[in-house]
Amino acid sequence: xxxxxxxxxxxxxxxxxxxxxxxxxxxxxxxxxxxxxxxxxxxxxxxxxxxxxxxxxxxxxxxxxxxxxxxxxxxxxxxxxxxxxxxxxxxxxxxxxxxxxxxxxxxxxxxxxxxxxxxxxxxxxxxxxxxxxxxxxxxxxxxxxxxxxxxxxxxxxxxxxxxxxxxxxxxxxxxxxxxxxxxxxxxxxxxxxxxxxxxxxxxxxxxxxxxxxxxxxxxxxxxxxxxxxxxxxxxxxxxxxxxxxxxxxxxxxxxxxxxxxxxxxxxxxxxxxxxxxxxxxxxxxxxxxxxxxxxxxxxxxxxxxxxxxxxxxxxxxxxxxxxxxxxxxxxxxxxxxxxxxxxxxxxxxxxxxxxxxxxxxxxxxxxxxxxxxxxxxxxxxxxxxxxxxxxxxxxxxxxxxxxxxxxxxxxxxxxxxxxxxxxxxxxxxxxxxxxxxxxxxxxxxxxxxxxxxxxxxxxxxxxxxxxxxx
Numbered sequence: 030x031x032x033x034x035x036x037x038x039x040x041x042x043x044x045x046x047x048x049x050x051x052x053x054x055x056x057x058x059x060x061x062x063x064x065x066x067x068x069x070x071x072x073x074x075x076x077x078x079x080x081x082x083x084x085x086x087x088x089x090x091x092x093x094x095x096x097x098x099x100x101x102x103x104x105x106x107x108x109x110x111x112x113x114x115x116x117x118x119x120x121x122x123x124x125x126x127x128x129x130x131x132x133x134x135x136x137x138x139x140x141x142x143x144x145x146x147x148x149x150x151x152x153x154x155x156x157x158x159x160x161x162x163x164x165x166x167x168x169x170x171x172x173x174x175x176x177x178x179x180x181x182x183x184x185x186x187x188x189x190x191x192x193x194x195x196x197x198x199x200x201x202x203x204x205x206x207x208x209x210x211x212x213x214x215x216x217x218x219x220x221x222x223x224x225x226x227x228x229x230x231x232x233x234x235x236x237x238x239x240x241x242x243x244x245x246x247x248x249x250x251x252x253x254x255x256x257x258x259x260x261x262x263x264x265x266x267x268x269x270x271x272x273x274x275x276x277x278x279x280x281x282x283x284x285x286x287x288x289x290x291x292x293x294x295x296x297x298x299x300x301x302x303x304x305x306x307x308x309x310x311x312x313x314x315x316x317x318x319x320x321x322x323x324x325x326x327x328x329x330x331x332x333x334x335x336x337x338x339x340x341x342x343x344x345x346x347x348x349x350x351x352x353x354x355x356x357x358x359x360x361x362x363x364x365x366x367x368x369x370x371x372x373x374x375x376x377x378x379x380x381x382x383x384x385x386x387x388x389x390x391x392x393x394x395x396x397x398x399x400x401x402x403x404x405x406x407x408x409x410x411x412x413x414x415x416x417x418x419x420x421x422x423x424x425x426x427x428x429x430x431x432x433x434x435x436x437x438x439x440x441x442x443x444x445x446x447x448x449x450x451x452x453x454x455x456x457x458x459x460x461x462x463x464x465x466x467x468x469x470x471x472x473x474x475x476x477x478x479x480x481x482x483x484x485x486x487x488x489x490x491x492x493x494x495x496x497x498x499x
Contacts, residue, residue, distance in 0.1 A: 038064045040367060041155050041168040042175055043147045043311060046073020048344030048356030049175035050131070052364055057138035059368035064166055065140055066147035066157055071131035074177055074196075075353045077123045082200040083220055084387050085119045090227030091389045095452065098426035112205050112228040119200075126201070149312030153339050156312070171339050171367045174324060174332075175356070176311060178304040178345035183212070187274040191283060193298040199225070202297075208232040210285055210295035212271055214242040216386050218301035219254060223388050226263050233263045234293050236285065238270035243392065247399065247448040249432045250392045257390065266291070274298065306346050316340070323348030330363035341367065350382045381446075381465040385455040390431050393458040396446035396465045399436050408439040412494035416451035420482040425452055433487045435461070437495050443468045444495075449487075457485055471495045 040056050042049045045067030056063040070077050089110050096102040124130060135142050145160035153168040180195035182188065194202075199221050209230045211218045214237030226233040235242070235258070242251035242265065255265050269289040276283050283298040309321045316335055318324070324342035325333045326349075332340040341363045344356030358380070364370070386392040402409045416422060416431030423429070431451025437444045447461035464474060474492050479485035 036164055037167045037169065038062050038141070039168065039170045040064070040173060041066065041147075041153075041166050041171075042173045043149075043155065044073065044175035044177055044307075044344075044346070045069075045071040045131075045135075045142070046175060046177045046344065046356070047075045047353045048177070048360050049073070049173070050135070051357040052173055052175060052343065052360035053135060053140045054138055055361060055364035056368070057140055059364060059370070061170070061368060063140045064143050065135055066143045066145065066155065066166070068144065068146045068159055070126065070128040071135060071142060072128055074179075076131070077126055078197040078200050080353055081122050082119050083196075083217075083224065085122045086115060086200065086224040086228065087220060087387050087389075089115045090224065093227075094389055095426060098428040100427065110228060115228060116203055123201075146310070148310065149315055149340075151315065152337060168339070171341055173363060173367070174308070174311065174340070174342040174346045175344050175360070176307040176346050178306050178351060180300065181303040181305040182300055183302050185212075185271050185274055188271075188300070191274045191276050191298070192279055193274070193283065193300050195300055196221075199297075199299050205229040206295070206297035208282070208295040209234070209297050209299065210283065210293050211235045211299045211301055212285075213237065213299075213301035213303070214239065214244070214251070214265070214267070215301060215303070216243075216384075218299070219243065219258075219388050220386065221299060221301065222263050223258070223261070226261055232295070234295065235263065235265050236269070236271055236287065236293070237265070237267045238288075240268055242267070243386070245398075246392060246394060247432075247434060249434070250386075250394075250448060250450050253390065253431065253450055254388060254392070257388075266293075304345065304351055306348060308346060328362075329366035330359050331366065350380075352382065352384060355380075355382060378466070381462055383458050383462050385458065387455075390451045391454045392448070392450050393455045394446070394448040395458055395462045396444070397436055398446055398448065399434075402436050402438075402445055407445065410437050410439045410495060410498040411435065412437075412491040412498070414487050414490045414494075416449070416454065416484065416487065418490065419484060419486040421484045421486065422451075424482055433457070433491060435491050435495065437471060437499065439499050441468070442470050442472065442499050444471065444474075451484065454484060457487070460485065460488070471499055 039061040040063045042065045145157040147155045150156040155166045157164045211222050222233050269287050272288045273286040282294050285293040306323050313320045324347050326347045330341045343359035345351045381396040383395040413434045417429045433449045436446035444464050449457050
């Protein structure tokens, strides 16, 4: 652990997740003396309990399924997944929940790790407790909040008193549950339902109170996933919530009583109903702000309603987009402001947020759905094409399916949103993101020629449809 001659720094970062780490790297390049305050593992939720372990657990099933649908390879598939080997790989990916390597990286940048719980105690001042000794840190320039988020637990009767899993427990599990129940049909719920079903869970049930899975996505995304899940033996219950949860004792099965009267019994229960910011006990009250809420920020990630412009918030702490890559993007914006990089071109438009759900098939989206665009009063024109309509789908295998859809502003003549579903479809997403951010005219996109045979050829029909309609 690096030492520091005083407790005064240019920048103090609360939270050592991806957003905080990225901010520290940028700060070091800008020559800022920086302290990174973290009470858990440097690397945060994404590295140890979310993105990395969950995608590692999903990968074996995806590879096996792809082989099963590729003639010539399918004949070689004679066994089942080795769940123990998959979990061993997961353990390796998270460094057995040890952050020594991350600490060394921080120190290699010239940054300083300060272990403990950080709490703002005044202007540019942070009190750190819970480690060997209490420390009071002073920031010359700014304090940056990057404390992330934690699983939100809904007020279901009996749930708080009943042993259950959130994303941390399910991504760190070392045994495959025989029966798994999942409350919530969002990203975490669908990814973990499929991962553990393919790893060997006998029964998996998702309970979603809304009318479909992935309520915020284009309807066809959730519909396709529900169909695939049915084929794989994952039960999907929609349109009803959970009325009560009980366990006779800690080792007994969980019993879920649904609002429609049905009962589900499971050995393990995953609660995947959203996130809440970790801002409850970081000293917001000392600044006249409400603890436990997302921090409202301006375009430079500076927290509003705090005089002096010294407090910034990035990542899940500000609630703009709860995604690792967006937290890292915001870190770059904040550090440009803190370090005074005025020469960097500011972005004054609305950021198109890309998102990938790593189920099989993948669901990738960016910008606005058709419904969201219409709600904004945009004169919408859309184009839709089957993912299996291009030659690359046959190359991938005999069960390629999915839908690709783009949403455009008829008056402006540019794309405002896109959703792609299918195998390995996430690689199409960045082209859509660039088109949206750059407001590239649809007529100009006609001249962006995709290679053959790639899934990107879906763009040909999508753009032709838009050009005709616009």
